[in-house]
Amino acid sequence: MQKSLYLTSNGRLRRHENTLYFETEVEKRSIDIENVEQIHIFGEVDLNTKALNYISQYGIVLHFYNYYGFYAGSFLPRKKNVSGDVVVRQALHYLDREKRLFLAYCFVESAVYHMMRNLRERKEAEAFLIAIEDEWGKGRFNISNIAELMGLEGRIRNIYYQSFNQFLPEDFAMEKREKRPPTNPINALISFGNSLIYSHTLSQIYQTQLDPTISFLHEPSEKRFSLSLDISEIFKPLIVDTVIFKLLNNRQISLEHFDEDLNYCYLNQEGKKIFIKEFQSKLETTVRHRQLNRNVSYKGFIRLECYKLIKHFIGDQVYSPLKAWW
Amino acid sequence: MEDIQEFSEVKFQGIKINYLYICKRKLWLFSKNITFESTSDKVLLGKVLHEYSYPKENTKEVLIDNLVMIDILSDGSIREVKYSSKMKEADIMQVVYYLYYLKQKGIQKQGIINYPKEKRKEVLELTPEYKEKVKQALKEIEEITTKPIPPPAQKQKICKSCAYFEFCWG
Amino acid sequence: MFVIVTYDINEKRVNKVRKILKKYFTWVQNSVFEGEITLGKLEKCKRELLSVIEKDEDSVYFYEMEYKLVCNKKVLGQEKNYDSIII
Numbered sequence A: 001m002q003k004s005l006y007l008t009s010n011g012r013l014r015r016h017e018n019t020l021y022f023e024t025e026v027e028k029r030s031i032d033i034e035n036v037e038q039i040h041i042f043g044e045v046d047l048n049t050k051a052l053n054y055i056s057q058y059g060i061v062l063h064f065y066n067y068y069g070f071y072a073g074s075f076l077p078r079k080k081n082v083s084g085d086v087v088v089r090q091a092l093h094y095l096d097r098e099k100r101l102f103l104a105y106c107f108v109e110s111a112v113y114h115m116m117r118n119l120r121e122r123k124e125a126e127a128f129l130i131a132i133e134d135e136w137g138k139g140r141f142n143i144s145n146i147a148e149l150m151g152l153e154g155r156i157r158n159i160y161y162q163s164f165n166q167f168l169p170e171d172f173a174m175e176k177r178e179k180r181p182p183t184n185p186i187n188a189l190i191s192f193g194n195s196l197i198y199s200h201t202l203s204q205i206y207q208t209q210l211d212p213t214i215s216f217l218h219e220p221s222e223k224r225f226s227l228s229l230d231i232s233e234i235f236k237p238l239i240v241d242t243v244i245f246k247l248l249n250n251r252q253i254s255l256e257h258f259d260e261d262l263n264y265c266y267l268n269q270e271g272k273k274i275f276i277k278e279f280q281s282k283l284e285t286t287v288r289h290r291q292l293n294r295n296v297s298y299k300g301f302i303r304l305e306c307y308k309l310i311k312h313f314i315g316d317q318v319y320s321p322l323k324a325w326w
Numbered sequence B: 001m002e003d004i005q006e007f008s009e010v011k012f013q014g015i016k017i018n019y020l021y022i023c024k025r026k027l028w029l030f031s032k033n034i035t036f037e038s039t040s041d042k043v044l045l046g047k048v049l050h051e052y053s054y055p056k057e058n059t060k061e062v063l064i065d066n067l068v069m070i071d072i073l074s075d076g077s078i079r080e081v082k083y084s085s086k087m088k089e090a091d092i093m094q095v096v097y098y099l100y101y102l103k104q105k106g107i108q109k110q111g112i113i114n115y116p117k118e119k120r121k122e123v124l125e126l127t128p129e130y131k132e133k134v135k136q137a138l139k140e141i142e143e144i145t146t147k148p149i150p151p152p153a154q155k156q157k158i159c160k161s162c163a164y165f166e167f168c169w170g
Numbered sequence C: 001m002f003v004i005v006t007y008d009i010n011e012k013r014v015n016k017v018r019k020i021l022k023k024y025f026t027w028v029q030n031s032v033f034e035g036e037i038t039l040g041k042l043e044k045c046k047r048e049l050l051s052v053i054e055k056d057e058d059s060v061y062f063y064e065m066e067y068k069l070v071c072n073k074k075v076l077g078q079e080k081n082y083d084s085i086i087i
Helices: A049-057 A084-095 A097-120 A123-142 A146-167 A185-206 A226-249 A269-284 A298-313 B002-022 B024-031 B041-053 B088-104 B128-145 B157-161 B165-169 C011-024 C039-050
Strands: A003-007 A011-016 A019-023 A028-031 A036-041 A045-047 A061-065 A071-075 A258-261 A264-267 A286-289 A294-297 B059-063 B069-073 B078-081 B111-115 B120-124 C002-008 C026-029 C032-036 C059-065
Touching (some): A011 A049, A019 A049, A061 A185, A071 A185, A084 A097, A097 A226, A123 A146, A146 A226, A185 A226, A185 A264, A264 A269, A286 A298, B002 B128, B088 B120, B088 B128, C002 C011, C011 C039
Parallel strands (some): A036 A061, B078 B111
Antiparallel strands (some): B059 B069, C002 C032, C002 C059
């Protein structure tokens, strides 16, 4: 598996005689560039075009995050896997109202499935699980447009987040989900995790022929690579939330790992490192895939979702979103 | 520059001939540029192993994909190196296609397929039967690649080592 | 797979060899590299090295293990985590 690098320290990414180095105040480390797939940059890092050009030669994707750990942007080297045919057909699925709604529905269906899955083994959250099942059960058949679907998803997500109070430590009480900016620790964790899954999903999309800007659930007119937002919906409860539960319930992350700024609450450097470590180990965890009869990592499942979408677009196989069976 | 352009087109057609005999679905996907070679470690390995057995001197090497490597030898004959003779028909047809192409340009050459592991080689001439078969193959390629949807996946033994495995079966 | 690489190279070429190894492995100590790597990349690395070394003078050893877990690494004194992916 090609690896992800996370630079949380401040420093300089430098190319010197065809070796890539990350230089910080305390060390100068050479990077085994042949094995790297993506680099996530959290610290204050300097780099120049000489380094960027070298990184591009290896098709490595760079993701940048701001001081608070929120996604800021990506550097995607010139793409090799381009198929105009796939892009045209992907766009057709956006333009056709029914086809678009079908895909949007699939993403929400899978997201809801994974939310329910997270609550299933928790007795404390039983009432919330029932409430979600109820909301989804009666809502899912009455959707005629994207806005209604979004509304339903929003209501379900509210119940879901409320349930966190039942099984997470008291320090991490969720009053309500706040995105911009998160003002308490639990919201800060969710936002940070969502930034990570978003950029990792983008990395996987980038490896395929899909166009990251044509999306179905989210409006493509949003500034970001909105297909990555769509696919992330599936993996937020499956990957991000389970990482958060584990970190909090094992007391690996506590209030000391957060800093506060005026309105912001965010993970400090140590907190980010702990989170990233657990997140990365989740991505590398493998599950036996029934059809492939091979072990597939969580990261691999993101890629497979991209493949399934391509197959859907080219009329090969109707898309059926992931529903974790393990 | 023009020559390179043209040769890459011929090369592209050559791979398609090869795929026609291996997997028609792969042929369709490849024709739409839906390929996964660049992220496959097996493909990389194949490439590197080729370089071991045939260092670059004396040959102008044209990489075709994991299974196929075309060398134009200094004497002008065409050589392909294969790791096994499992896909013999596909290999033969591909080389024969290059001979066919060269013949149309007024160049008569020999084709050689090397199987270094098996310490064997196969020498090919463009016979009238082969010529007919190439024409037929080109027609079939045209038919398959102009279809709006790909031929459905069919499980074969070779699926497991194919760069498209996860795509087709995941 | 997990690989440990050690080398003994004539001074004239040692820099080139080190540069190649840095692209594929993590530097551990003088003349020692290690790291997880795929089979394809490993062969590519060897191929690159072959184009640089003099076979009758230089040597590069590869200790190849199927999994990292197989290698029971013990450290006396300072351990440096040059292989961590979070820096």
